[in-house]
Amino acid sequence: GPDMRSCIFAFCLIQATDYVQAQRQGQQLLRAMQQLYGAYDLFLTAGPGPAPRLEAHRTIGLTDKWEKPKFTAFASVTGGPAITLCSGFDARGLPLAIEVSGRPFEDALVLRAGHAFQQATAWRSRRPDVAAHAHTPPVTAEQDQPSATGLDEHLKAYVETMAERAGLRL
Secondary structure, three states, rough: HHHHHHHHHHOOOOOOHHHHHHHHHHHHHHHHHHHHHOOOOOOEEEOOOOOHHHHHOOOOOOHHHHHHOOOHHHHHHHOOEEEEEEEOOOOOOOOOEEEEEEEOHHHHHHHHHHHHHHOOOOOHHHHOOOOOOOOOOOOOOHHHHOOOOOHHHHHHHHHHHHHHOOOOOO
16 A cells, blocks of 8 residues: 555665665674674663654655664664563653664573563553544545655656566556
C-alpha cells in the first residue's frame, strides 16, 4: 500500500556506488566505536519521543527520512544488537522509549539488560487508557501523501525509472 511504498521508496534510489560508500563509512564507524566498546559493556540512548496517536498518523515522505537524527542508528550501522523498551509515559499518556545496545554479537547481554530493566520497572505492565465506546479516529493513507515538490525534471525521471525497476507504481 501507499505507506509501505513510501517507506521503501527512498531505497529504490540507492545505487551500487552509494551502497559501497555506505559500507565503507560503516566500517569506519565500527573502527571508531572499538574504543567505546572496550570501555563500556552497554549503551543507553533516548528513543525518538512519545509515540504518536493514531489520528496523528502520516505517511513519511522521501525527504522526511533523512531530516531527523536517530540517536540509535549507530547500533544498526555497526551491527550491534539493540532492544527498545518502554521507559515511561508523557503527560498525555503516550509511551516513551529508551534503547539498550551493545557490542556486535553481544545479543545475550543486551537481552539480559533489557529483561532486568523490565523486571525493575512497571512500565511494561501499563497500557494506554481506552474509554469504552470511544470514537475510533479514522486513519487513511490519503491524509498526508508525500510530495514531489522541489524535484527537477531530471530527478523526477530518474525516480520514476528506479521505481519502475523496483516494481513500484507511482
